[in-house]
Amino acid sequence: xxxxxxxxxxxxxxxxxxxxxxxxxxxxxxxxxxxxxxxxxxxxxxxxxxxxxxxxxxxxxxxxxxxxxxxxxxxxxxxxxxxxxxxxxxxxxxxxxxxxxxxxxxxxxxxxxxxxxxxxxxxxxxxxxxxxxxxxxxxxxxxxxxxxxxxxxxxxxxxxxxxxxxxxxxxxxxxxxxxxxxxxxxxxxxxxxxxxxxxxxxxxxxxxxxxxxxxxxxxxxxxxxxxxxxxxxxxxxxxxxxxxxxxxxxxxxxxxxxxxxxxxxxxxxxxxxxxxxxxxxxxxxxxxxxxxxxxxxxxxxxxxxxxxxxxxxxxxxxxxxxxxxxxxxxxxxxxxxxxxxxxxxxxxxxxxxxxxxxxxxxxxxxxxxxxxxxxxxxxxxxxxxx
Amino acid sequence: xxxxxxxxxxxxxxxxxxxxxxxxxxxxxxxxxxxxxxxxxxxxxxxxxxxxxxxxxxxxxxxxxxxxxxxxxxxxxxxxxxxxxxxxxxxxxxxxxxxxxxxxxxxxxxxxxxxxxxxx
Ligand SMILES: Cc1cc2nc3c(=O)[nH]c(=O)nc-3n(C[C@H](O)[C@H](O)[C@H](O)COP(=O)(O)OP(=O)(O)OC[C@H]3O[C@@H](n4cnc5c(N)ncnc54)[C@H](O)[C@@H]3O)c2cc1C
Ligand code: FES
Numbered sequence: 334x335x336x337x338x339x340x341x342x343x344x345x346x347x348x349x350x351x352x353x354x355x356x357x358x359x360x361x362x363x364x365x366x367x368x369x370x371x372x373x374x375x376x377x378x379x380x381x382x383x384x385x386x387x388x389x390x391x392x393x394x395x396x397x398x399x400x401x402x403x404x405x406x407x408x409x410x411x412x413x414x415x416x417x418x419x420x421x422x423x424x425x426x427x428x429x430x431x432x433x434x435x436x437x438x439x440x441x442x443x444x445x446x447x448x449x450x451x452x453x454x455x456x457x458x459x460x461x462x463x464x465x466x467x468x469x470x471x472x473x474x475x476x477x478x479x480x481x482x483x484x485x486x487x488x489x490x491x492x493x494x495x496x497x498x499x500x501x502x503x504x505x506x507x508x509x510x511x512x513x514x515x516x517x518x519x520x521x522x523x524x525x526x527x528x529x530x531x532x533x534x535x536x537x538x539x540x541x542x543x544x545x546x547x548x549x550x551x552x553x554x555x556x557x558x559x560x561x562x563x564x565x566x567x568x569x570x571x572x573x574x575x576x577x578x579x580x581x582x583x584x585x586x587x588x589x590x591x592x593x594x595x596x597x598x599x600x601x602x603x604x605x606x607x608x609x610x611x612x613x614x615x616x617x618x619x620x621x622x623x624x625x626x627x628x629x630x631x632x633x634x635x636x637x638x639x640x641x642x643x644x645x646x647x648x649x650x651x652x653x654x655x656x657x658x659x660x661x662x663x664x665x666x667x668x669x670x671x672x673x674x675x676x677x678x679x680x681x682x683x684x685x686x687x688x689x690x691x692x693x694x695x696x697x698x699x700x701x702x703x704x705x706x707x708x709x710x711x712x713x714x715x716x717x718x719x
Numbered sequence: 720x721x722x723x724x725x726x727x728x729x730x731x732x733x734x735x736x737x738x739x740x741x742x743x744x745x746x747x748x749x750x751x752x753x754x755x756x757x758x759x760x761x762x763x764x765x766x767x768x769x770x771x772x773x774x775x776x777x778x779x780x781x782x783x784x785x786x787x788x789x790x791x792x793x794x795x796x797x798x799x800x801x802x803x804x805x806x807x808x809x810x811x812x813x814x815x816x817x818x819x820x821x822x823x824x825x826x827x828x829x830x831x832x833x834x835x836x837x838x839x
Binding site: 344347348351374376381386387388391393394395396623624627628652654661663705706708709713 | 783
């Protein structure tokens with residue numbers, strides 16, 4: 334292999350580039366990213382960076398001395414992939430021909446229809462988004478967060494700490510019921526009420542009101558919630574439109590085997606844009622968490638360099654963390670399919686629990702709130718039991 | 720400075736002992752029976768590496784899974800970018816002593832700010 338192109342210059346792309354060099358790939362390495370920034374870390378964008386306690390320089394994912402001997406094409410978008418030729422077409426009309434391609438284009442924040450051009454309305458995915466939102470939050474006022482998922486909850490928590498008046502609107506009856514199940518979703522989302530942040534559940538958003546700037550969020554039950562700033566935190570969609578016509582199978586992201594290989598020889602996909610086959614569950618799923626984007630490229634690069642001659646090793650169960658209202662939340666495994674949840678340690682009212690999810694008596698997931706030590710032990714146990 | 724930590728018999732293999740000095744230092748007893756001391760605070764954020772997972776000569780941070788080499792302090796991958804400080808260890812009459820490094824610690828921004836008296 335003489336040229337490898339990595340498309341997407343964020344955590345998964347950088348991790349793939351590093352794995353390539355670590356695993357002895359010595360050829361030409363081209364990293365293509367449509368943002369102008371060097372790879373930076375996203376989790377602080379809704380936490381310390383938004384709060385103003387972490388500077389932009391601290392977001393860098395690369396240590397100063399790192400040199401991957403890569404050509405960085407930043408600020409240029411990939412617009413197509415010629416599958417058989419493995420040529421990546423770029424928005425500026427040029428193309429990069431490669432023997433191997435790593436797809437790492439991540440995901441983009443979903444928006445609400447009809448909110449374009451209305452000032453005061455934000456999504457949060459990129460550094461530029463975070464800068465714009467931070468500038469507005471420092472002015473204070475009433476913030477309405479649409480969506481009670483992890484990003485929405487973190488923004489609410491950060492804004493509360495900055496002294497804003499915060500309301501969270503969630504369409505589902507229980508926030509976080511998808512990733513955490515109902516019981517633990519209720520306990521974690523009770524953090525909002527603990528801090529006087531209003532949580533309106535089970536009601537959808539009909540639209541926003543305001544002339545040039547938003548002034549309220551209109552709910553489907555007829556209520557109107559006044560707002561100076563609105564954050565739309567309704568999830569993300571995989572950035573895979575550019576792969577249309579490439580011959581790669583797309584199905585809520587790039588459909589991959591258990592080691593990131595796509596149906597095209599020499600092409601792998603990693604990170605938030607990739608839907609890997611999970612051999613334990615017997616299905617494909619897209620995992621949108623930091624640790625997967627950091628670790629899975631190691632396996633995908635092994636598969637890429639070996640041309641499919643190695644057996645994939647099973648990835649660790651998915652893991653993510655969240656920080657809300659000073660509570661460290663950690664979760665590993667899959668809550669779906671569990672038939673019981675028990676709190677093994679701590680008290681739910683103190684919000685410092687360690688909860689284990691089981692199916693037919695076997696642990697399938699674990700949740701920690703301010704329990705890093707115990708959580709670590711359970712997480713390892715899950716990984717070895719699987 | 721030589722600081723007595725704990726007795727070797729009180730620290731089973733695979734376990735860590737945290738010395739509550741400022742900044743805290745942790746002593747690890749590996750499965751192979753070696754003893755190492757490093758700064759306890761992860762260089763990324765405020766996490767205790769004594770709460771992490773020891774495997775061979777590496778400890779994995781309990782929060783975001785960067786791994787540190789106990790022998791050199793080196794870090795393998797982000798989110799942490801800087802190594803942790805290592806300290807010399809002496810075992811005398813069954814007692815573990817830590818010889819504190821004279822280097823400046825690589826504390827995460829939030830902890831460094833707190834120690835400097837700034838906002839947490
Ligand atoms: C605000 C926020 C907070 C988060 N907090 C946590 C957390 O606490 N814990 C946790 O586990 N996870 C968290 N995450 C999730 C985590 O950051 C992601 O899982 C991770 O960033 C995924 O990395 P990635 O490289 O796959 O994708 P991304 O980080 O999305 O990067 C993809 C890159 O590809 C670029 N790109 C897209 N299309 C093209 C194209 N056609 N051509 C060229 N470049 C392109 C994008 O601009 C982007 O730079 C958070 C995410 C956000 C946004
Ligand atoms: S706190 Fe250790 S890796 Fe983040």
